[in-house]
Amino acid sequence: MRKLIKRTASGFFVLLLLLVVAAIFFPQPFLCVDSGPVKADVIVVLGGGSHERPERAAELFKEHAAPRIIISGLGDYEINRRLLIAAGVPANAIELETQSRTTRENAQFTVKLLREQKQRGVILVTSWYHSRRAMVCFRHYAPEIKFYSCPSYFASSRADWSHNRIGNRIRLEYLKLLGYWVRYGVSPF
Numbered sequence: 001m002r003k004l005i006k007r008t009a010s011g012f013f014v015l016l017l018l019l020v021v022a023a024i025f026f027p028q029p030f031l032c033v034d035s036g037p038v039k040a041d042v043i044v045v046l047g048g049g050s051h052e053r054p055e056r057a058a059e060l061f062k063e064h065a066a067p068r069i070i071i072s073g074l075g076d077y078e079i080n081r082r083l084l085i086a087a088g089v090p091a092n093a094i095e096l097e098t099q100s101r102t103t104r105e106n107a108q109f110t111v112k113l114l115r116e117q118k119q120r121g122v123i124l125v126t127s128w129y130h131s132r133r134a135m136v137c138f139r140h141y142a143p144e145i146k147f148y149s150c151p152s153y154f155a156s157s158r159a160d161w162s163h164n165r166i167g168n169r170i171r172l173e174y175l176k177l178l179g180y181w182v183r184y185g186v187s188p189f
Helices: 002-025 027-031 052-062 077-086 103-116 128-141 158-163 165-184
Strands: 042-046 069-072 094-097 121-125 146-149
Touching: 027 128, 027 165, 042 052, 042 103, 042 128, 052 069, 052 077, 052 121, 069 077, 069 103, 077 094, 094 103, 103 128, 121 128, 128 146, 128 165
Parallel strands: 042 069, 042 121, 069 094, 121 146
Antiparallel strands: none
């Protein structure tokens, strides 16, 4: 009986180690949620990242994925608004949520707007490595709303991750996902 417990524990440890190694070397299947081509009532662009998030939102807007865009986030809402307008999105199709400073606050404050406007389908635009956590957070605060993820992808090869901030952001996403799971009891998968 003791050998069986030891083998089971060893097998579990090896499996866990393999999962960690896979997550480190292949983060996209773990961190990215991409709903593919979808239609919704509104697109929500989360603050942060670089120019890739508003570019992706403008692309979706031009594809008629949704008729409106909400920019969520205190720090960079004005630059994101300018980038959307420069990409051809009419100013009157853009709404601002300018209080949030975190993903959790993005969800809390934007969900309030979505409920007031009786929105039922929402496309979330954020960086690919942030998309799973964003989906978890928004679904937690508004389970009655259907959320889709259409993340932005940008050129940063795997070899460059250790030399720039993307590698740190990816590693932090795992910790933040685990934190959401522990703190809110919300499974990331």
